[in-house]
Amino acid sequence: MQSTFYFLDIFLADFFSCSKKVSFCLFFKVFKIIGIFGVGILYFSPAPSQAQTNTNVLWASEVIDFSSEYFDENNPTQHTAKQVLGKPNVLPAIWQSPCAWSPARPEARQDEWIHVGFEKAIFVKQIAIAESFGAGAISAIILYDTEDKGHLIYKNQRTEPASTQGKMFNLFLKKKTTYQVKSVKIKLNTIDVGGWNNIDAIGISESEIPIKAEINITADIPFNRVERLPQTVNSPYSEILPVISPDGKTLFFDRKNHPKNTPSISAGKENDDVWFSRHISDTVWSEAERLNEPVNNNQHNYVCSVTPDGNVILLANAYLPSGKMDQGASISYKTIDGSWSYPEPLKIKDFYNTDKYAEICLSPNRKVLIMAIRREDTFGSRDLYVSFLQKDNSWSVPKNMGAMLNSAASEITPTLSSDNKTLYFASNGRSGYGSFDMYVSRRLDDTWTNWSEPLNLGNVLNSAGWDAGYSIDASGEYAYFASSKHSNKTTASELDIYRAKLHVEVRPDPILLISGTVYNSKTKEPIGAKIFYEMLPSGENAGTAQAEPQTGNYKIALPPNSNYGFLAKSRGFVSVSENIDATGNEVYKEIKRDLYLTPIEVGQKxxxxxxxxxxxxxxxxxxxxxxxxxxxxxMLENPTITIEVEGHTDLEGIPTMNMKLSALRVKAIQDYLVKEKIDKKRIETRPYGSTNPITRKRDEESKKLNRRVEFKILSY
Structure with missing residues (x-):
């Protein structure tokens, strides 16, 4: 190879050998994996631990000009020149990713080129070019100084395919440039190196340490071994899209083509039904059972989310009254006999999805939807979108969640954790280990478009195959996911369900899981009711839940750093509210707190x-x-009711002062009601001071129990 060198050495980092030449057609020859389109990819491990981090690297931030770019009217952002900007998001994996620049045609002419700029000019010791596919075509590198004068620093007149389809091309100069470099132009010989040539990124540095393509993963996260769930869950058929209930006791999943599934609407098409298994203890799971109609029908059925109480499930697709299905999502409620109601379609404004597939998750507080769909403003194949619950129970127009999460490839299977800010999803649009890897990102503000850089969950959870469908319990202890790793299935498209214990670094923030039973305070019988919780002191609605109709059992997940009030509601009853302070909470806790509903009857307190x-x-x-x-x-909803407001203090202090204080407090409540247009004649007051305690004990809990305000219904 004849080359002209203005440098000491060329460092070519060949990570593995690949002797088979792959055509661009292979990129479009997709294989079907659980209804998601994947691509054939070659893989290797990330840079070793002793390699430098890329903190001193300037990656290209601007495309100045280019010879051509591949264009697909159905995917206008993929393979464009702009995909070369920023750090590598393909390497160290090697494949024809839509997240890399590709010239318009393979072997089109001798010189294809791209000219990129950087956010500032620096003296340069090293140039790094991420050749993510079709490596070996670089024929020239030209540096431009601050006066726009070009300096040819590399020329290769005999380009030929590299020993590997992809690599980081590192070019070291003998010494730093005497001029500051503000832009770089590279030329490719696409005739000598046939097929498609992809450039993932272009970087410059003053350092002599080789620039490596790195997977964004926190070093040395110690995961426990991946555990394949037992045969009571995994069968000879494919199990995908696992959804674990927040309490970790019930696992819903999609089982494909099982003989007990509802026969498909169209012969020859895959059939999916919802199945579930209960966690008995440790590694013991109950024999999986299939949900009955109406959740399962003759089309694709799968659970997207389950609420903390386990009484509400979000299902893919809109279940129409006719029995047919449409795009969207539906809600089903557990009924008094333990079955599930006919799913009700969500009303999402301007909802459409131009992709055949979609996944949607419901936040544990039932106020946010996150969707993996494709729309006009999608960056690539499928993006993550967010929609918010409106006052009329409709959902807002889906909003793209931004470039930090979404790539020119696909983002799929989103899961929002119980802390309402930690998001897990799968993507093939960033540096990883396989065709789809799982990532975690954290919401930074209330716009829902500002997120931390996604963190790869590592090569214990992510394999060289397909890894997605991530779900975690409220504690954040276990991750459940579908993977082809270690699968005993006969084809690459068949998957099993696994779980692994998560390290604290990639867990969500610890939450409070509040559970209990809703009771009739008079009869002490359980009641099915809606649960509402709010942030104090603002009173802002923080979420809703559903108590089980038969048992009255409920669960809510409360994120940290707020004070909460919560209560049950049911027609014909008055709610008795509770409160809990989650500010400063740093560990996951499960707290038992029963709720009470008092019938609207004379004499009830x-x-x-x-x-x-x-x-x-x-x-x-x-x-x-x-x-x-x-x-x-x-009082406004029940205009004939009259009440008596009673005030009580604890046993501490002077009794006469306690009586005076309770009189002032019940008067303050009466005054507030009058100010809000309630007739004063409907509100009597009675101070008790410390004369009517619930308990004579003097510990702090007993004092809190005695300090109270109550109202009694006098007439109705």
């Missing part, structure tokens, strides 16, 4: 647990207003 006063005064704390406003609404 209702405790106002979320009315708070400044110590020793009748001044309301701001956390009190949501509770006071609920009392106002109750």
């Amino acid at each position: 209702i405790r106002l647990n979320n009315v708070f006063f400044e110590q020793g005064t009748a001044n309301f704390l701001t956390e009190s207003y949501p509770e006071l406003d609920r009392l106002v609404i109750f």
